[in-house]
Amino acid sequence: MSAAALISRTRLFTTSASFLLHAQCRSRATRPVTLAMHQVRSYAKPVKKSKDKGKEKESADVPQSGKKTGKGLSTDELIPASQRIPASADYKAAETKMQGVLEWFRKEVAALETRATGRVTPAVLAPVRVKLPNASDARGVRLEEVATVGVKEGTTLLVTVFEEHSLKYVEQAIYDAKLPSITPQKLDNRTVKIPIPKPTVETRNALYTAASRQAEDVRVQLRKLHQALLKKADVSKHSADFSTYQALSDKLMGELDKILAHLKKATS
Template sequence: MSLPRICSASSRLRLIAPARRPAIAISAQRRCYASKRKAEKEVKDGKGKHTHVVLTDTLVPGSQQKLAGEEYHRTEEKMKGLVERFRKDVAGMEMRASGRVTPEVLTPVRVTVPGHKGGDGLAHRLEELATVGVREGTTLLVTVFDEHTLKFVETAILDAKIQGVMPQRLDTRTLKIPMPKATVEARNNMVTAAQRQAEEVRQLVRKQHTASIKKGNYKKHAPELDEFQSLTNQYLAEIDKTVSDIKKSAGGK
């Protein structure tokens, strides 16, 4: 005869509890999987906390950003190039007026040689076709690499209209250029030439400004117009300063 099984309340709890634990574990596991799937979705959608890294050193401050965008920067580069060439030309004028004889006196010269390196009408810097030296501190010697280019180099030097520069042929490959001594007249001519060239550069800067505005097709009173005007004023002011400096170096006010 079997004896009846007697279970206390505490025994029943121990028997029931193990049956409930797996349900709790499964529920927690499901939440874990759900959180993981949500995190993966956020990463895929670009909403996760660590989806990308932003390098602050590549960011442009808002105060420096231009509404006109790339067109503004293209215009700036073109205007900057015009003003820098003007400064170099003025520096050459000043050097010539001071009486210093250096090869840089002929920097403005551009030589066109028909059929040379790719076709007619291609202008070359003088140093591409010849060497320029100084003899006895008073004379420039230009020696071309090829004899047939001598006449084109001579013509280019004359066309450059450099004050006091008058080439003379020594032989089939060499030009001699005696340099004049510095005089008050030479300095005055330098200032006049610089002012004339400055006005030409101002016109080119304004022309570039007009072309950029037309290309952007901006509405009246658009903020981009103010950006381009400020840029134009900046480079016009630099031209004026260069002229003012050359006047002072020539002894003017």
């Protein structure tokens, strides 16, 4: 082989080796980059916290006035413990009795007010209770159960009994009622008349005094019914229902005071 050919082969071999070495180095240089790209982590974009999140949670737990909560309950529908009415039969029965006592007093005062204004009506004799012999009720019966009461000439009451033998008991009952300026006068075996004079200042004061005495009796009855209710229902001062039972008594006592105050104004 000539020297020129040998030199040509050597150059070709050198060029090929350089090309392979360059390609290998280039491959090694790009490999780490590829791996690095696979090792990059992806992170979600951070969510901005709402400043009202705490308020929303609080509003969900605490019902707003006049608004419905998650359970459909409004704060306007909530009833304080002191205003809750027990559904017990004892409570209802006691409430009915106490209301009955108060209504009786209201009617009595209405009759007294009628007299204080000078009007003559059968209601003037409403407080009269007639005690008949062998009667089942020791307190007596109402006057209209044994007699009729009419008005004559706008100034006189006429009482006519159903049976003659009961007239004396009716007369006595009118006296026992201690109605101011009321004096029965016998006309015949079945009738008495009662002239009603025009009310004077003294008469109006006497009417109010009589109503005040009746009011004290009513207060005593209301207290007794209230105490009996507490005892029967086994309610102590420290129990949850005590305020409710006490509220009933306070309410009726307040109505009693209003009735008496109205009469005082009418008789003054």
